[in-house]
Amino acid sequence: MANPPVRQDPVVETALPGASSRDWRIDFWRGLAIVFIFWNHSANSVMSWATTKYIGLSDSAELFVFLSGFAMASMFAAKFASRPLMAIPYCIGRAFTLYLHHITAFVVIAAFAVFYRGVADSSVVERDLFIRPFLLSTETVLPKLVTLAYLPPLLDILPLYILLTLMLGVLFSAFRDRVAPYVAFAVVVWSFAWMTGATLSSYPDTRHWTFNPLTWQAVMLAGFVTFLIRDELWVRRLVARPATKALSIAIVVIGFIAAAPWATAGLLEWRPLSFLTDIADKSFASPVRLIHFLAMAHLATLYLKKDMRIDQTLLGRSMVLIGRRSLPMFVISSVFAAFTHGLFDWFHHSVIVQIVYSLAMVGVLAGLAHAADSLGRVGKGGPPQSPSIAKPSPREAAEPSSLQAPAIAS
Numbered sequence: 001m002a003n004p005p006v007r008q009d010p011v012v013e014t015a016l017p018g019a020s021s022r023d024w025r026i027d028f029w030r031g032l033a034i035v036f037i038f039w040n041h042s043a044n045s046v047m048s049w050a051t052t053k054y055i056g057l058s059d060s061a062e063l064f065v066f067l068s069g070f071a072m073a074s075m076f077a078a079k080f081a082s083r084p085l086m087a088i089p090y091c092i093g094r095a096f097t098l099y100l101h102h103i104t105a106f107v108v109i110a111a112f113a114v115f116y117r118g119v120a121d122s123s124v125v126e127r128d129l130f131i132r133p134f135l136l137s138t139e140t141v142l143p144k145l146v147t148l149a150y151l152p153p154l155l156d157i158l159p160l161y162i163l164l165t166l167m168l169g170v171l172f173s174a175f176r177d178r179v180a181p182y183v184a185f186a187v188v189v190w191s192f193a194w195m196t197g198a199t200l201s202s203y204p205d206t207r208h209w210t211f212n213p214l215t216w217q218a219v220m221l222a223g224f225v226t227f228l229i230r231d232e233l234w235v236r237r238l239v240a241r242p243a244t245k246a247l248s249i250a251i252v253v254i255g256f257i258a259a260a261p262w263a264t265a266g267l268l269e270w271r272p273l274s275f276l277t278d279i280a281d282k283s284f285a286s287p288v289r290l291i292h293f294l295a296m297a298h299l300a301t302l303y304l305k306k307d308m309r310i311d312q313t314l315l316g317r318s319m320v321l322i323g324r325r326s327l328p329m330f331v332i333s334s335v336f337a338a339f340t341h342g343l344f345d346w347f348h349h350s351v352i353v354q355i356v357y358s359l360a361m362v363g364v365l366a367g368l369a370h371a372a373d374s375l376g377r378v379g380k381g382g383p384p385q386s387p388s389i390a391k392p393s394p395r396e397a398a399e400p401s402s403l404q405a406p407a408i409a410s
Contacts, residue, residue, distance in 0.1 A: 032319050062219055084172055248299050
């Protein structure tokens with residue numbers, strides 16, 4: 001008598017690709033996050049309504065930081081798995097690069113503030129971007145600028161990245177791919193900061209870092225750990241369960257009601273879940289925000305599958321290329337956002353000007369990303385290609401999206 005066929009667990013059969021397979025969706029979401037951050041940081045721009053800023057409890061900051069941790073883990077696994085101590089010098093060099101970008105962005109923005117004051121006889125840019133203290137007391141503020149103790153608006157995320165990059169280098173050299181120590185470190189440090197209110201101060205001493213590194217480390221480590229556990233059987237089963245999907249949908253819906261976009265738009269002053277927004281503190285990376293982001297990420301990975309090939313379209317390819325060069329693109333977009341404080345003031349915050357400028361600058365970012373990609377391909381001796389790494393095999397094409405490309409926040 002023939003043995004009955006063995007029933008295969010569909011979840012077990014669909015293991016995710018390894019670290020060597022780069023998922024285009026990671027760069028896609030990073031690129032989209034840069035665009036959203038640009039629009040959200042523009043001066044009272046109507047384009048912020050095209051992001052998810054007003055429809056939930058988290059925004060693109062969680063998306064960008066989380067994906068940075070995910071991408072960092074992917075790179076560490078590929079380069080430093082057998083020599084983890086080498087992650088430290090790499091991260092020191094990377095942190096120095098971030099530092100140079102930060103200082104360069106400040107110089108450009110400060111120069112624009114001075115230029116606009118001379119042209120428009122207005123100090124609105126100096127005031128909005130907190131440049132005036134530097135111009136009035138350069139001897140006092142300059143040392144604080146170079147030591148990251150003076151963080152004007154729009155220039156507060158790169159210092160966070162500098163510290164977290166150094167942190168990841170040290171942690172990886174000690175913990176390697178062991179998940180538990182990362183989780184324990186994130187929880188202990190976050191809890192300490194939350195209970196004591198510990199944070200870093202910024203000039204003047206009454207100001208604090210917008211993104212407290214003692215708490216935002218948990219968001220980056222969440223992305224880092226997600227990469228490490230992405231192939232675990234229990235993770236694949238968990239994200240595939242209908243109950244998990246239903247829970248994520250419920251969290252997103254609750255977040256939408258709590259955010260009450262109708263009240264923000266001035267249509268109806270009804271905020272039934274305002275207590276959630278009260279406790280969703282951004283500076284201290286409230287767990288409410290992280291839970292909301294993870295729910296959105298889960299749903300996005302379910303509905304944007306790797307084999308959909310959106311990266312082959314012009315828009316998708318542009319977002320992938322922007323995300324692939326996230327550091328220079330982020331810095332340039334921050335400068336573009338700073339320009340809006342003068343440009344929109346000059347045109348009296350015309351909605352048409354806001355829309356045209358916002359879309360045009362995204363086009364500039366895309367053009368720069370495409371040009372950089374073409375130059376990079378030519379420099380390597382090959383023609384420009386699509387940002388996809390390779391055409392997926394039939395097995396890859398049939399795989400569920402799972403945790404390969406964490407998803408969207410505002």
